[in-house]
Structures are given as structure tokens and as C-alpha cells.
Amino acid sequence: MKLSTFLFMFLLFVSTITTAQDGKALFDTKCKSCHNIGGGKLVGPDLKGINAKHSQEWLINFTKNSTALIASGDKAAKAIFDEFGKMPMMAFDMPDADITAIFTHVKSLSSANTTEKKKNIIAPPPAPTGNAENGAKLFDGSVSFNTGGAACNACHSAGAFPGGTLAKDLTKSGAAVGAIMNSLPFPAMKAAYQDKKLSNTEIADLTAFLKKAAVDKEEPMPCLGFPIGGAILFILFMIAITIIWRKRKKETVNKAIYDRQK
Ligand code: HEC
Numbered sequence: 001m002k003l004s005t006f007l008f009m010f011l012l013f014v015s016t017i018t019t020a021q022d023g024k025a026l027f028d029t030k031c032k033s034c035h036n037i038g039g040g041k042l043v044g045p046d047l048k049g050i051n052a053k054h055s056q057e058w059l060i061n062f063t064k065n066s067t068a069l070i071a072s073g074d075k076a077a078k079a080i081f082d083e084f085g086k087m088p089m090m091a092f093d094m095p096d097a098d099i100t101a102i103f104t105h106v107k108s109l110s111s112a113n114t115t116e117k118k119k120n121i122i123a124p125p126p127a128p129t130g131n132a133e134n135g136a137k138l139f140d141g142s143v144s145f146n147t148g149g150a151a152c153n154a155c156h157s158a159g160a161f162p163g164g165t166l167a168k169d170l171t172k173s174g175a176a177v178g179a180i181m182n183s184l185p186f187p188a189m190k191a192a193y194q195d196k197k198l199s200n201t202e203i204a205d206l207t208a209f210l211k212k213a214a215v216d217k218e219e220p221m222p223c224l225g226f227p228i229g230g231a232i233l234f235i236l237f238m239i240a241i242t243i244i245w246r247k248r249k250k251e252t253v254n255k256a257i258y259d260r261q262k
Pocket residue numbers: 027030031032033034035043044045050059062063066076080081082084085086087088089090092102185186
């Protein structure tokens with residue numbers, strides 16, 4: 001083998017390794033807070049086997065600007081967007097090569113053995129069980145955060161708690177609070193909390209509050225009881241009337257005939 005060929009191969013080899021590692025580092029810092037590779041869905045879908053599902057070009061377009069791809073009428077992008085509660089994934093302004101490296105990493109983990117996949121699952125931070133009442137106060141700002149960060153209702157509402165409309169209602173987002181507050185993937189939230197990190201207790205309290213808000217929202221039973229009970233009573237009433245009415249009618253008619261024949 002010529003020396004130049006050897007050097008070329010060697011450089012190729014080294015660059016492949018670096019790209020693969022960059023892909024892992026990039027994935028871990030930019031994507032892992034919302035995506036597992038084989039560990040089930042987090043904020044976003046599990047990316048295991050995504051390379052087989054979409055072309056490289058599609059993956060790059062989606063990552064760079066999923067909103068534009070959805071707006072262009074792309075069916076697959078629209079479907080996954082709908083499936084995830086129409087929460088847009090933010091745009092990642094990075095070179096194609098970086099995105100390619102990320103998906104090369106995703107591909108290699110997709111086909112890796114189970115033990116490797118397991119390692120990739122992010123366990124939710126071991127949070128103490130939160131206090132929903134404290135969480136509500138933190139949410140609406142009647143108690144401030146230890147580092148003085150903005151109250152969540154500056155941008156979000158949550159169930160019966162009104163709030164800003166800059167961001168979505170958090171009633172069903174309780175499970176995501178830990179991951180979101182630790183990674184701050186949204187620019188608006190990053191700006192608000194980057195230097196004002198919440199404590200684990202505060203995160204746990206907010207989580208408890210939002211989980212409770214979601215349960216409260218799904219409890220229309222007392223209201224349902226009334227119309228259903230009413231309907232049953234109404235039917236019973238109608239049956240009773242029919243029976244009474246029938247008897248009466250029979251009696252009168254029979255009696256009339258009987259009387260006539262006499
Ligand atoms: C803050 C959370 C979040 C982060 C961070 C994030 N994503 Fe997403 N991602 C989502 C959500 C939510 C969806 C579901 C699609 C939608 O709602 O638009 C999604 C969907 C996707 C899809 C489409 C999956 C499919 O099954 O079609 C790809 C590909 C993807 N993300 C790649 C990435 C990459 C690459 C990164 C890192 C550079 C990343 N995402 C970072 C939330 C996130």
C-alpha cells in the first residue's frame with residue numbers, strides 16, 4: 001500500500017470516529033432531553049429506527065425547521081406533529097454535517113444491542129414527591145422561586161389557573177416539567193431560567209400541581225351524573241304513566257262496553 005493511500009485511509013478512519021462521537025455529543029446536548037433511542041417516547045417520539053422511516057434529506061429538513069416542513073404539506077411531518085399534541089419542535093440552526101452526524105449516531109444506537117439501548121434511557125430526576133399546593137403558588141407567582149425566576153403563568157396557563165398566552169396550556173404537561181426545566185430546550189424558557197435554576201423541590205411541587213390539574217380536569221363525573229340520573233328517572237316515569245294510562249283506558253272502555261250491553 002502506498003504511503004499516501006495509507007494516510008488517506010487513516011484520516012478517513014479518524015474522521016469517521018470523530019464524526020460519530022460528535023454525533024453522540026450533539027445528540028446528548030441538543031436532542032436527548034426530548035428523544036430516546038429505544039427507550040420509549042419522552043417529550044418527542046422515540047427515534048429508534050428513524051433512519052429507515054425517512055430519507056436523510058427529510059430528517060435534515062425536519063430538524064432544521066419542522067414547522068416549515070409541516071406547512072409545506074408534508075404528510076409524515078404533519079402526522080407526527082398531530083400525534084404529539086401539535087407541539088412544534090423548535091428549529092435547529094446547524095450545519096447539515098452536524099445533523100447527519102446526529103442521525104448516524106441514532107442509527108448506530110438503533111441497531112445496537114439491548115444493554116446499550118438501556119443505558120440511553122434517561123431516568124426522570126429522582127424527584128421528591130411534590131406538594132401540589134406549593135406548586136400552585138409557584139405557578140401563579142404568589143410564592144417566588146428561590147432564584148427569583150419568572151412565574152410560569154407569565155407565559156403559560158394551566159387548567160383553572162389563567163396565565164400568559166405566549167406558550168401552551170400546561171394542564172397535561174406535568175410529566176415533562178423535570179426534563180424541560182433541566183434542559184430548557186425552548187429559547188424563551190432558556191432566557192428566563194438559564195441563570196435562575198429551579199430547585200428539585202420546586203420542580204417536584206410544580207409537577208405535582210400540574211398532575212393534579214390534569215386529574216381535576218378529567219373529572220366531569222358529578223356533572224354527568226345529573227343528566228344520566230335525570231334520563232333514567234324520565235324513562236321510569238314514562239313507563240309508569242303508560243302502565244297507569246293503559247289500565248285506566250282498559251277499565252273505562254271495558255266498562256263502557258259492559259254498561260252498553262246491559
Ligand atoms: C424540546 C423537545 C425536543 C427537542 C430538544 C428535540 N425534539 Fe425532535 N421532536 C420533538 C417533538 C415534540 C416531536 C414530535 C413532532 C412535532 O410535534 O413536531 C419531535 C419529532 C422529531 C422527529 C420526527 C420523528 C418521527 O417519528 O417522524 C425527528 C426526526 C426529530 N424530532 C429529531 C430531533 C433532533 C435531531 C433533535 C436534536 C437536534 C431534536 N429532535 C430535539 C421534540 C423535541
